Amino acid sequence: MIQMKHVFKIYPNQISALSDITIEISPGEFAYIFGPSGSGKTTLLRILFCEERPTRGEVIINGIEVTRKGFNAIHQVRRTMGVVFQEFKLLRDRTVEENIAFVLEVTGHSRREVRARVMEILEWVGLPERKDDPMYALSAGEQQRVAIARALVNDPPLLLADEPTGNLDVQMTMDVMKIFMDLHKRGTTVLFATHQEHLVRRYPFRVISLGETTGSGKTKDEEVAEA
Amino acid sequence: MAFLRYVMIRALQNMRGNLFPNLGTIGIITITALIFSSFSLIAFNLVSFLRIWEDKIEVIAYLKKGTPAAEVEDVLGRARTLEGVESVRYFSPSDAMAFMEAKLGGQKNLLEGIQAGVLPGSLEIQLKREYRNSTRVREVALRLKQIPQFEEIQSGLEWVETFSTLVSIFQVTCWILGALLLTAMIFIISNTLQLTISSRREEIEIMQIVGASPPYIRVPFYVEGMIQGLLGAGLAIGSLFLLQRMIILYLPSSIQVWLTRVPILFLPPEMIGGILGGGMVLGFFGSFIASMRLLKYSW
Numbered sequence A: 001m002i003q004m005k006h007v008f009k010i011y012p013n014q015i016s017a018l019s020d021i022t023i024e025i026s027p028g029e030f031a032y033i034f035g036p037s038g039s040g041k042t043t044l045l046r047i048l049f050c051e052e053r054p055t056r057g058e059v060i061i062n063g064i065e066v067t068r069k070g071f072n073a074i075h076q077v078r079r080t081m082g083v084v085f086q087e088f089k090l091l092r093d094r095t096v097e098e099n100i101a102f103v104l105e106v107t108g109h110s111r112r113e114v115r116a117r118v119m120e121i122l123e124w125v126g127l128p129e130r131k132d133d134p135m136y137a138l139s140a141g142e143q144q145r146v147a148i149a150r151a152l153v154n155d156p157p158l159l160l161a162d163e164p165t166g167n168l169d170v171q172m173t174m175d176v177m178k179i180f181m182d183l184h185k186r187g188t189t190v191l192f193a194t195h196q197e198h199l200v201r202r203y204p205f206r207v208i209s210l211g212e213t214t215g216s217g218k219t220k221d222e223e224v225a226e227a
Numbered sequence B: 001m002a003f004l005r006y007v008m009i010r011a012l013q014n015m016r017g018n019l020f021p022n023l024g025t026i027g028i029i030t031i032t033a034l035i036f037s038s039f040s041l042i043a044f045n046l047v048s049f050l051r052i053w054e055d056k057i058e059v060i061a062y063l064k065k066g067t068p069a070a071e072v073e074d075v076l077g078r079a080r081t082l083e084g085v086e087s088v089r090y091f092s093p094s095d096a097m098a099f100m101e102a103k104l105g106g107q108k109n110l111l112e113g114i115q116a117g118v119l120p121g122s123l124e125i126q127l128k129r130e131y132r133n134s135t136r137v138r139e140v141a142l143r144l145k146q147i148p149q150f151e152e153i154q155s156g157l158e159w160v161e162t163f164s165t166l167v168s169i170f171q172v173t174c175w176i177l178g179a180l181l182l183t184a185m186i187f188i189i190s191n192t193l194q195l196t197i198s199s200r201r202e203e204i205e206i207m208q209i210v211g212a213s214p215p216y217i218r219v220p221f222y223v224e225g226m227i228q229g230l231l232g233a234g235l236a237i238g239s240l241f242l243l244q245r246m247i248i249l250y251l252p253s254s255i256q257v258w259l260t261r262v263p264i265l266f267l268p269p270e271m272i273g274g275i276l277g278g279g280m281v282l283g284f285f286g287s288f289i290a291s292m293r294l295l296k297y298s299w
Helices: A041-048 A073-077 A097-104 A111-125 A139-153 A170-185 A198-204 B001-017 B019-055 B069-081 B093-111 B134-145 B157-199 B201-209 B214-249 B254-259 B271-295
Strands: A004-008 A018-024 A030-036 A056-061 A083-084 A158-162 A189-194 A208-209 A218-222 B056-062 B083-091 B123-126 B151-154
Touching: A004 A041, A018 A041, A018 A170, A030 A198, A041 A056, A041 A158, A041 A189, A041 B157, A041 B254, A073 B201, A097 A111, A097 A139, A097 A189, A111 B151, A139 A158, A139 A170, A158 A170, A170 A189, A170 A198, A170 B157, A198 B056, B001 B019, B001 B157, B001 B214, B019 B157, B019 B214, B019 B271, B056 B069, B069 B083, B083 B093, B093 B134, B123 B134, B134 B151, B134 B157, B157 B201, B157 B214, B157 B271, B214 B271
Parallel strands: A030 A189, A030 A208, A083 A158, A158 A189
Antiparallel strands: A004 A018, A004 A056, A208 A218, B056 B123, B056 B151, B083 B123
16 A cells, blocks of 8 residues: 655755654555654655655555656646645644535535535534534534544545544544544544553554654564554 | 536526626727727728718819810810710800809809900819729829820829828728727727636635536636626717717807718627627637636646
């Protein structure tokens, strides 16, 4: 599903965000990108969803070497993945339904398809009764569930999550993690960036550790944490 | 079809969302396009006036004093057979005197005591349509000069040529001014579009994340620029039309009488189409520049 080979990311000010990263994620796998703030988790995910180009190295997603693709082609790659952010990145002036429908409208689905699929995904994340509510009326946990629903509404085989529970309290974190676990059971590949060690212990999956400080680039790839 | 519908809805939503900057931009485009189209209208009317003037070009050949009547008939015949001549009319010295008296009207007593023979006889030579331009008129005048009975050949060509040069200078000035104004228009549109794009930055970022194609994101902004350009140019043409009507309406009656002989025209459909199309093209370029600056992909 994902292959990163000897990936480096060095910013113009010579700060090294990633150094010689080599990882492979199989289809249907759940893996943590684990490390403290500034260790390069977000940079790694940004490279995977083609937001940033690596300085060196190869990135292969679903058999496509994305670093060789121009910006006119990357939207096709992005349609094969869902992305969830710590800060949700939802449109605050729109309703729950509109936020989720946005993805399907952008990718050219019919109005009927959009309505049916949005209701289906809202049922799945447990928010069907909130579909007409504006985003500001929702709690942080509910907003994150909407963000997950948006990431999954076009049924992508890969989900990238950047600290999705970073802003949530314990109960909300558990609710959100339950969704991720269900998703994993359904066969979606999940790459979950976090610095929260208790999550890694409670939901034990493969852990890809990034270095402790920016630019150290030390990876403990293939480290598997068994609780 | 669905894409076009989306693009139109989206462009109009963007405009409504940034109503005041958009209205301001359309207003500035209107003023800019109005200045340009006013100059174009003046140039168009001057050219039209020049055409009318050129159309009325005729050659007057003055006979030498004392040319016998028998020779006049011969000269008339020779003039009629010249290439490019449509018709020839003879004005005897007494005809010339009668013409002068008619021209002077109430002041014809100024001519008292002047003998009709003082004025020379002349031939008024109408040229064929294709000969009513500076080159061909000169050709005919040269041939007429070869007839020894003629004292002087006048065509009024010098005036037409001077006027034509002035019109050309005005036209060039008009194009230079137009180029400057239209460049300004591109930057004005570009700035408003940058404002629109900035206000929608969050949404655009999410669109990019969820896999919207570059045309899906950019085309509505291009259309928005084109609508601004079209509306601005359209309003300018509408305002120019009203302005022209009002000016004609409020002109002093003496000038209005003169205008019945020299019609004041409005811009022809092809020029109106050109200005509207130009507005759209400039709008497109303005939005294109804005999107190039702000809708960059970091990839």
